[in-house]
Amino acid sequence: MEDGERYGRRAFLVVVAGGLSSLAWATKASGVFSPVTSSFSQLIGNLLPVGGWRIYTISGSMPVFDPASWRLQIDGLVRRRISLDYEGLLRLPRAEQVSTFHCVTGWTVHGVRWAGVRFRDLLALADPLPQAKAVRFVSMEVPYTDSLTLEQVRLADVMLAYELDGKPLSRPHGAPARVVIPEMYGYKGVKWLTRMELVAEQPTGYWEGLGYDQDAWVGRSNGYGS
């Protein structure tokens, strides 16, 4: 029993070292191999209902959307306070886009088909006062809030989405409506939206309170690209 080469420990250490060092190169490697791995995850996505998404919540259970009682309030520094129901939201000019979704934790979903409304159409209803500089987004998932400047919500591919890949937004994805801003990490895209408050100064949101950046530009914030 005592003869033979001592390969076991060596193999163990090699695998552990490879795994630990991959913390440094895995992100780069996954970029290089993404044509291969994304077709692999596409395959898994077809077999299993994964689709590359993972669902993060911060509270005990996901909010439930009831079309009868749900309202989107637009208030704060506005000339007209607005309370919009689901039908009213769907009646606004429809916008569609295909964009990439980046999560700050390192995963990405390509080619996401969104449909919804542009914020300029929403804000036109409420007519913001000149001193309004930002929008505070409030989720039905308490205490999740986040904010964007008015300049940011008016970027060409920023929207309030109510459809994902041709279907009404599902409960895990933030039904009935969520903020989409592809140039920023997903935590800025508040799900289960119920209120937009126009404010003069950008407040600290849920994740910003835990040290995440206010401006969550993809590749240029939260320690990326620095």
Place this chain on the structure above:
Amino acid sequence: MHWVHATAFVVLLGSGLCLYLPSLAEVVGRRPLLKDVHVYTAVAWAVALAVVVAVGDRRALLRTAREIDRFDADDRAWLRGGRTRQGRLNAGQKVNAILTAAFALLFAVTGFFLWLGERDTAYRLPSALLVHDWLMYVSFVLFLGHLWLAVLYPKTRHALNGMTRGWVDEEWARRHHPKWVESLRD
């Protein structure tokens, strides 16, 4: 040792997949609870391993570790596809044990960084999630293969008897692990 790993793996895989797959996440819907289950199972698993080492038969564990460490000429030939004579653990079982131990450590390290990074963004490593996921994919495949050989495949499934009841048929052992039977005779 084996059943600590087995129980922890199944619970961690189940709760992890509920955190990972949107469809399961919707069905269960209680993410913080699942997260607690996942994290505390991981802690309990590490503690249980420490307990096994502390109060278990350390000499037997050490003997097994030494056995896994050594690959003799028969083992190397076996890995190349030859049906050579094997000891108590065949070379495939040794490789499985080595990978399990290494993956356990890597799961623990990457999982720890995921946990820490959510608390303090300074410790957030983007790769930790990626590596944790890939470990999951690979170990899931290994797990299925392991179950296949242990529970279903007729030629090898008798070994399950050894894992659950502590004994195997001598004729079977002579065919599959002849060097072990001989060493017991000595």
